[in-house]
Amino acid sequence: MLGMGTPTGPVLGNFNGMAPASFQLRRFSGSSKDNPEAFLKQLTLAKGACGWSEGQALCYAGLHLDGKAAEWFCNNDFTTWKAFDAAFLERFGLDPSKMLSTLSKAPRSQSVCGCP
Numbered sequence: 001m002l003g004m005g006t007p008t009g010p011v012l013g014n015f016n017g018m019a020p021a022s023f024q025l026r027r028f029s030g031s032s033k034d035n036p037e038a039f040l041k042q043l044t045l046a047k048g049a050c051g052w053s054e055g056q057a058l059c060y061a062g063l064h065l066d067g068k069a070a071e072w073f074c075n076n077d078f079t080t081w082k083a084f085d086a087a088f089l090e091r092f093g094l095d096p097s098k099m100l101s102t103l104s105k106a107p108r109s110q111s112v113c114g115c116p
Contacts, residue, residue: 025060028092030069036092039064040085047081054081061088 025046028039043064047057061084062073072091078084 025064027064027066028069029065029067030072030092031067034069034092036089040088044085054079057081058084 025042026039028034028036030036043057043061046052046060050056052060058078058081062070065073069092076087078087
C-alpha cells in the first residue's frame with residue numbers, strides 16, 4: 001500500500017506483515033547533484049527493511065527515477081537486483097565527492113590524460 005506522495009516520494013507501505021515504514025525514498029535523476037551510491041544504499045536498506053522481493057525492489061527503483069535515469073531504466077530489462085546495482089553504478093558512477101579521492105589514488109607515474 002502506497003501513501004500519499006510528497007516531494008521526495010511516497011511513504012512506503014506494508015509488506016510481509018510489517019508495519020508501514022515511516023521513511024521516504026529520495027528520487028534520482030542522474031544529475032550532477034545526485035549521489036548514486038546513496039540512492040542505491042537507501043534502496044538496499046528499504047529492500048531489507050520491508051522484505052521486498054527482487055522484483056518489488058526493482059519496481060520501487062524504477063518508480064524513484066526521473067529524467068535520464070528513468071529513460072535508462074526503461075531501456076534495460078533487469079531481472080536481478082545484482083544486475084541493476086552493477087549497471088546503475090556503471091552508468092551513473094561514483095558519488096561526486098569521492099571522485100577526487102579516487103583520482104588521487106591513481107599511480108603517480110601515469111597521467112590522467114595518458115601523457116608522459
